[in-house]
Amino acid sequence: xxxxxxxxxHSVIEKGQTVTLRCDPISGHDNLYWxxxxxxxxxxxxxxxxxxxxxxxxxxxxxxxxxERTGGTYSTLKVQPAELEDSGVYFCxxxxxxxxxxxxxxxxxxxx
Amino acid sequence: xxxxxxxxxxLSMQEGKNYTIYCNYSTTSDRLYWYRQDPGKSLESLFVLLxxxxxxxxxxxxxSLDTKARLSTLHITAAVHDLSATYFCAVDNPLVFGKGTRxxxxx
Numbered sequence: 001x002x003x004x005x006x007x008x009x010h011s012v013i014e015k016g017q018t019v020t021l022r023c024d025p026i027s028g029h030d031n032l033y034w035x036x037x038x039x040x041x042x043x044x045x046x047x048x049x050x051x052x053x054x055x056x057x058x059x060x061x062x063x064x065x066x067x068e069r070t071g072g073t074y075s076t077l078k079v080q081p082a083e084l085e086d087s088g089v090y091f092c093x094x095x096x097x098x099x100x101x102x103x104x105x106x107x108x109x110x111x112x
Numbered sequence: 113x114x115x116x117x118x119x120x121x122x123l124s125m126q127e128g129k130n131y132t133i134y135c136n137y138s139t140t141s142d143r144l145y146w147y148r149q150d151p152g153k154s155l156e157s158l159f160v161l162l163x164x165x166x167x168x169x170x171x172x173x174x175x176s177l178d179t180k181a182r183l184s185t186l187h188i189t190a191a192v193h194d195l196s197a198t199y200f201c202a203v204d205n206p207l208v209f210g211k212g213t214r215x216x217x218x219x
Binding site for chain 2: 056059099103
């Protein structure tokens, strides 16, 4: 069974540009989460989808971040325009019953 | 606001030795998780602890949960080099993480 996959694994963009991160959850997992780890800080929750609906987006830092999950399958997280402080590792996780979450390998975003 | 504190944040230990990583959390929660992360890799689920007094063991790692004390421990027995990684505890859903403990096992 394929795990959670994220694309790209690394992205380097200039300040002001747009970047879109993608997450493919484990097949059949209704719950999909985005987390972020900024350098030297804790891993922080961004938002939670149940199927295609946003269940909780309390962790989204500001309106430059837009997450979607069309059809309840894969999810994208777009940052537009990117700022320096957006640099970090973005993790996606999925779970079936909301108990145990399985993580992807993360996307390392560097904004220069 | 739920806060999760791990200590130590850095741990260098000799092969064959035992040690414990501590995870304290600030408010009541009914679930606690331990994850392992190798550099550049995903977070690998180690243990899910769902009740007071829960104890789980896998190889040289054993995790326990005391919900009254809001404390979980990850005990390492007779450490080997392969255990070198960063270990995170996390609480609740969505997960609130500790800062992680970077473990280095040296010969």
